[in-house]
Amino acid sequence: MTWIGQNLPDLVPFFNEPYSRQEVSNARASFKRKLERSGTTLFYSYYSGLISKDEMLEIITNMTKNIGILLDMEDTPPDGDHTEGVQNMMVDVLRRINSALEEEA
Numbered sequence: 001m002t003w004i005g006q007n008l009p010d011l012v013p014f015f016n017e018p019y020s021r022q023e024v025s026n027a028r029a030s031f032k033r034k035l036e037r038s039g040t041t042l043f044y045s046y047y048s049g050l051i052s053k054d055e056m057l058e059i060i061t062n063m064t065k066n067i068g069i070l071l072d073m074e075d076t077p078p079d080g081d082h083t084e085g086v087q088n089m090m091v092d093v094l095r096r097i098n099s100a101l102e103e104e105a
Contacts (some may be wrong), residue, residue: 047097060090 019027046056064086071077 043093043097046094052092056094060087063090079103 042059045051046053051059067086
């Protein structure tokens with residue numbers, strides 16, 4: 001059993017029993033699939049013109065604020081300037097999308 005599976009009842013109070021290695025692995029794989037789907041939805045909405053560049057930048061700003069709140073709840077200090085790091089990464093992705101759009105035009 002993994003450390004997470006064994007300690008999940010202590011980490012998350014509404015989980016009452018330890019989880020097997022396979023259950024933790026399945027949950028992690030499911031999380032990654034959902035993460036990819038949500039990322040696709042976010043960037044497609046910009047790529048297809050459903051949201052503007054300014055709206056996308058506002059979303060990125062809100063996301064970085066939410067990350068800070070979650071890290072505070074976990075009592076985990078951010079590693080460096082997390083806000084700037086996340087924003088830089090997202091802006092880089094937006095640049096790539098813009099380049100792809102320009103190449104198609």
